[in-house]
Amino acid sequence: MSDFGDRVDLALADPILKIAVERTAGTAEAKRALAVDAFPDFEDARDRAAAIKDHVIAHLGAYLEEFEANAIAAGAQVHWARTSDEACKIVIDICKAAGARTVARSKSMLGEEIGLPHALAEAGIERVETDLAEHIIQLADERPSHIIWPAMHKTREQVSLLFKARHRSPHQEETIAAMAESARRELRTQMLGADVGISGANFLIADTGAVCTVTNEGNAELSLVPPRVHIVTAGIEKIVPSMPHAVHLLRMLARSATGAALTQYTTFYTGPRRPGDRDGPEQMHIVLVDNGRTTMREEGLAEMLRCIRCGACMNHCVVFRQIGGHAYGGTYPGPMGAVLTPVLDGLPKSRELPNACTLNGKCQEVCPVRIPLPTLLRGWREKSWREGLEPKTMRAGLGVWAWFARRPALYRLASGSALRAMRVLGRGWIRRLPLAGGWTDHRDMPAPEARSFMAQYKSGRRR
Amino acid sequence: MASEMLRPRVALFVTCLVDAMRPRIGFAALAALEAAGCEVVVPEAQTCCGQPALNSGDRDTAIDLAKRAIAMLEPYEHVVIPSGSCAGTIRSHYPEILEDDPVWGPRAHAVAAKTYEIMAYLDEVRGWRPEGVTLPATAAYHDSCSGLRELGIKAQPRRLLRAVDGLQLRPLAGEETCCGFGGTFCVKYPAISNAIVEEKAAAIEATGADLLLAGDLGCLMNMAGKLSRRGSSVRSFHAIELIAGMGDGPAIGEKA
Numbered sequence: 001m002s003d004f005g006d007r008v009d010l011a012l013a014d015p016i017l018k019i020a021v022e023r024t025a026g027t028a029e030a031k032r033a034l035a036v037d038a039f040p041d042f043e044d045a046r047d048r049a050a051a052i053k054d055h056v057i058a059h060l061g062a063y064l065e066e067f068e069a070n071a072i073a074a075g076a077q078v079h080w081a082r083t084s085d086e087a088c089k090i091v092i093d094i095c096k097a098a099g100a101r102t103v104a105r106s107k108s109m110l111g112e113e114i115g116l117p118h119a120l121a122e123a124g125i126e127r128v129e130t131d132l133a134e135h136i137i138q139l140a141d142e143r144p145s146h147i148i149w150p151a152m153h154k155t156r157e158q159v160s161l162l163f164k165a166r167h168r169s170p171h172q173e174e175t176i177a178a179m180a181e182s183a184r185r186e187l188r189t190q191m192l193g194a195d196v197g198i199s200g201a202n203f204l205i206a207d208t209g210a211v212c213t214v215t216n217e218g219n220a221e222l223s224l225v226p227p228r229v230h231i232v233t234a235g236i237e238k239i240v241p242s243m244p245h246a247v248h249l250l251r252m253l254a255r256s257a258t259g260a261a262l263t264q265y266t267t268f269y270t271g272p273r274r275p276g277d278r279d280g281p282e283q284m285h286i287v288l289v290d291n292g293r294t295t296m297r298e299e300g301l302a303e304m305l306r307c308i309r310c311g312a313c314m315n316h317c318v319v320f321r322q323i324g325g326h327a328y329g330g331t332y333p334g335p336m337g338a339v340l341t342p343v344l345d346g347l348p349k350s351r352e353l354p355n356a357c358t359l360n361g362k363c364q365e366v367c368p369v370r371i372p373l374p375t376l377l378r379g380w381r382e383k384s385w386r387e388g389l390e391p392k393t394m395r396a397g398l399g400v401w402a403w404f405a406r407r408p409a410l411y412r413l414a415s416g417s418a419l420r421a422m423r424v425l426g427r428g429w430i431r432r433l434p435l436a437g438g439w440t441d442h443r444d445m446p447a448p449e450a451r452s453f454m455a456q457y458k459s460g461r462r463r
Numbered sequence: 464m465a466s467e468m469l470r471p472r473v474a475l476f477v478t479c480l481v482d483a484m485r486p487r488i489g490f491a492a493l494a495a496l497e498a499a500g501c502e503v504v505v506p507e508a509q510t511c512c513g514q515p516a517l518n519s520g521d522r523d524t525a526i527d528l529a530k531r532a533i534a535m536l537e538p539y540e541h542v543v544i545p546s547g548s549c550a551g552t553i554r555s556h557y558p559e560i561l562e563d564d565p566v567w568g569p570r571a572h573a574v575a576a577k578t579y580e581i582m583a584y585l586d587e588v589r590g591w592r593p594e595g596v597t598l599p600a601t602a603a604y605h606d607s608c609s610g611l612r613e614l615g616i617k618a619q620p621r622r623l624l625r626a627v628d629g630l631q632l633r634p635l636a637g638e639e640t641c642c643g644f645g646g647t648f649c650v651k652y653p654a655i656s657n658a659i660v661e662e663k664a665a666a667i668e669a670t671g672a673d674l675l676l677a678g679d680l681g682c683l684m685n686m687a688g689k690l691s692r693r694g695s696s697v698r699s700f701h702a703i704e705l706i707a708g709m710g711d712g713p714a715i716g717e718k719a
Contacts, residue, residue: 318641322658358645360608381520402524405510428718438653443688446716453486463494
């Protein structure tokens with residue numbers, strides 16, 4: 001059994017996980033449907049969102065240079081990182097130069113992708129996760145299981161126990177409000193005492209040099225404004241030409257993610273504190289991270305760079321809904337994760353992810369930027385086949401079938417014998433079929449009619 | 464509509480699964496097409512559209528089988544298939560995988576343009592409705608994913624089924640949610656597939672309907688097999704069987 005198979009078995013055996021995933025994804029699915037129905041011409045809006053992203057991806061270099069110039073003009077420092085290691089080194093060096101002992105971090109999947117939590121720990125810098133769900137994950141010493149709800153795999157009942165065990169003055173009442181209050185008491189002083197604030201970016205605005213973050217808790221603002229230094233790590237695909245483009249994508253992002261019209265907090269950070277500003281960091285650093293993105297553009301995965309990380313694909317995925325996010329084993333789970341993980345972790349390690357999909361197309365149907373996820377997943381399957389990574393039994397089985405499928409007469413003989421063999425096992429429902437345990441372990445197999453359609457048709461049957 | 468007046472020469476591609484596992488669906492399609500005024504031909508060289516190869520990543524085999532199918536189907540006015548996923552393979556994927564081929568690309572597009580899923584064909588192209596077909600029963604209809612999302616098959620089967628006297632369609636919660644079949648997926652990842660179809664079966668049972676109907680035999684075998692394993696009394700048919708007046712025969716898995 002593969003690692004992926006082990007993780008799947010673990011997930012399927014966990015009844016609490018199923019409840020937790022269903023609560024959040026089920027709510028998101030229902031709310032998104034309402035939000036989309038209430039939005040005039042959502043389909044046109046998806047076209048426009050995809051067009052904005054395709055345009056910047058095609059002209060990435062020009063917009064990144066424009067962004068860099070404007071960010072510098074606003075007083076920020078811009079850094080370029082080719083790989084996750086380079087990105088982490090840049091962040092750690094900035095932290096060290098600032099003499100930082102504690103960093104407050106506002107949730108960022110790019111940060112997870114480049115392994116920033118680990119790099120900070122190695123550098124001996126204390127990390128305070130300020131997003132409520134990331135705080136839960138940090139307390140539990142786990143990894144995010146969803147890109148917008150990192151603690152989706154945990155029920156509120158489990159979180160309550162965790163807070164009671166780990167918070168200094170935990171909640172007494174078993175309500176969500178009391179639990180949130182407990183986290184607030186725990187986190188607020190730590191946020192305000194941090195030396196450096198680190199965030200990701202939902203959008204980089206080329207013509208102003210601004211960085212946009214969205215949160216529902218206000219934790220980004222509280223962890224990025226008070227510290228002396230603000231560091232942004234952002235994937236280079238986050239760029240948009242100007243504010244109206246960002247606003248259009250924001251409308252799509254919030255509705256697709258949670259069904260809300262907007263997030264509670266949407267903030268644009270343009271440079272550090274200016275003379276006369278009442279608050280803000282002394283320094284602002286923006287680390288622009290490639291980490292495989294340029295290669296994706298060149299190697300047939302440009303459409304994946306449209307992704308605005310809303311999570312709708314996983315919320316609507318029948319596989320994700322059964323196995324949750326951890327089973328995928330990468331930074332990004334669900335359909336978008338199954339496309340991205342082979343880029344980030346290599347196909348040999350992750351070839352099962354594009355295969356563990358029914359290709360039902362629901363993810364593509366709900367994607368706000370129309371990423372053809374099933375096509376991209378099929379593309380990985382083709383690469384895996386070409387490179388000989390698919391299991392020998394599968395290759396051999398398909399090879400035999402294809403050999404017959406090219407030879408209709410022999411195909412009829414072979415299928416005729418197979419049907420006769422199946423008929424030996426029973427009429428009506430077959431409860432156990434040799435070589436088809438994957439099927440009959442879980443469901444019955446209908447016994448076929450005595451002869452194939454073609455055989456009956458040739459003998460003159462017409463209805 | 465002009466084509467209603469004509470008698471188009473239609474190739475019936477029954478699909479490898481129907482050929483082997485449930486020929487009745489092929490004969491139901493044949494009967495319905497003839498009732499709808501078509502001259503039906505069953506090309507003898509048909510085997511499989513190549514979908515298993517395509518979805519397994521074996522593009523060369525998929526291309527090879529696509530070329531064979533295209534050459535076989537070219538002579539006919541229309542190609543009709545009792546499966547949304549096989550029709551989707553020919554309509555959507557043949558042109559994709561042969562796009563860069565100067566000879567086969569245009570041929571793929573031409574065959575794709577005249578290929579139809581059976582119920583979409585009867586409803587939209589032939590403007591046909593079953594007449595004098597009676598089946599007093601309640602039914603839940605599952606929208607198979609490929610037909611729904613690749614070909615937009617949603618209203619057509621329901622329009623045809625409404626013309627069956629006595630048949631009442633009951634709403635199925637999650638009717639557009641994948642049943643977990645996914646072709647080779649259900650064999651490669653049986654445990655995940657099982658978890659998905661378990662929920663689907665529960666939703667079908669919750670409708671209280673007598674029958675489960677759908678337009679794809681793969682999905683139907685998955686759902687019917689799970690319903691049987693759960694001891695459910697729901698009986699499963701391909702919708703075309705009812706539409707062709709063959710809903711009084713054995714359901715999937717019942718002894719003939």
